Amino acid sequence: MKNAAQVRHLTIAFDNKPIVNDVCLDIPSHQISVLVGRSGSGKTTFLRAFNRLNEEHTGCQTSGELCLDLGTGLEKQSDIYAGSVTALRLRVGMLFQTPNVLPVSIWRNIAMPLEKLTNLSREAISQxxxxxxxxxxxxxxxxxxxHSPATRLSGGQQQRLCLARVLALEPKILLLDEPTASLDVLASKHIEQLLQQLVERYTIIMVSHSLSQACRLANKLFVFDSGNMVKSLSKQDGITEEKLAALIEPRL
Structure with missing residues (x-):
């Protein structure tokens, strides 16, 4: 199976305090990989390494190797865009827990990043x-x-607008940090259905605190504990909520 990412001996620390410890794993292409574990287990920090968001914080130290396939085969992340973090994030987009719509119209929420980060014509941006x-x-x-304010949309619509903003930049990999955490049951279901459709076109790596959601969505599942990746499971292993609970709860 083709991999969209390979992680080897990744260690991440903040002010010399390790958060992710010597993690090695492979992320399969065009599948949904879900990271689970109790709060503070390092899964979100690990997720943010894929587009170097951790480096936005002072005191971050990262070691190890992370290779990504963004269309031309696996390459070291450090070599892909010659240090251009913006260019990397165009290809490795991220959706956060809480919808972060811009205080402008629905249209401008998507058009503004395209205007600033691409050389597309007005017609191409509209498309x-x-x-x-x-x-x-x-x-x-x-x-x-x-042309109405994006803030007038419901919470679920706002999160879908944020996802649309990421997709408009045509990334290869989608990073999702608890994308349904702030949504109600119906809105969460809608997002899950979208992800199951989008995985045909994108590689998806997501963090979820919901074991039932992880079971519904994951093709590949990675259990984190105290900064370590302690177990990997695939759909063929018969991922169940009970199995995940047994892996995570003893560590609570």
């Missing part, structure tokens, strides 16, 4: 906006109020 809104199932709901 990207419409396509990304269709990809997340929002176009039919809001096409007649594209």
């Amino acid at each position: 990207r906006v419409e396509k990304s809104l269709n990809d997340v199932g929002l176009w039919s709901e809001i096409h007649d109020r594209l």
Whole structure:
């Protein structure tokens, strides 16, 4: 099976305090890989390493090797874009726990990053906006109020708008940090359905605190504890909520 990422001996510390310890694992292409573990186990810090977000914080020290396949085969992350973090994040997009819509219109939420980060024409930007809104199932709901403030959307719609903003930049890998944590049951279900459709086009790596969600979505599942990756499971192993609970709860 082709891998979208290979992680070898990745260690991440903040002010010399290790958060992720010597992690080695492979992320399969065009599958959903889910990271689970109790709070503070290092899974979000590990996730943020894929687009170097940890480096936004002073005192971060990272060692080990992380290779990514962004269309031309596996390459060392440090070599891919000659140090351009912005260019890397265009190809490795991230969606956070809480919707972070910009205080502008629905349309501008997607168009602004495209204007700033690409050389696309106005027509091409318009096409990207419409396509990304269709990809997340929002176009039919809001096409007649594209110039209304994005803050007027429901929480679930705002999260889908944020996902559309990421997709408009045409990444290869999607990083999702608890993407349904702030949503109600129906909105969460909608996001999960979208992810199951999007995995045909993207490699998805996500953190989830919900064991039932992890079981529903994961093709590959990695259990973290105290900064270590202690167990990996695949769908073929018969991932169940009970099995995950047995792996995680003894460490609580």
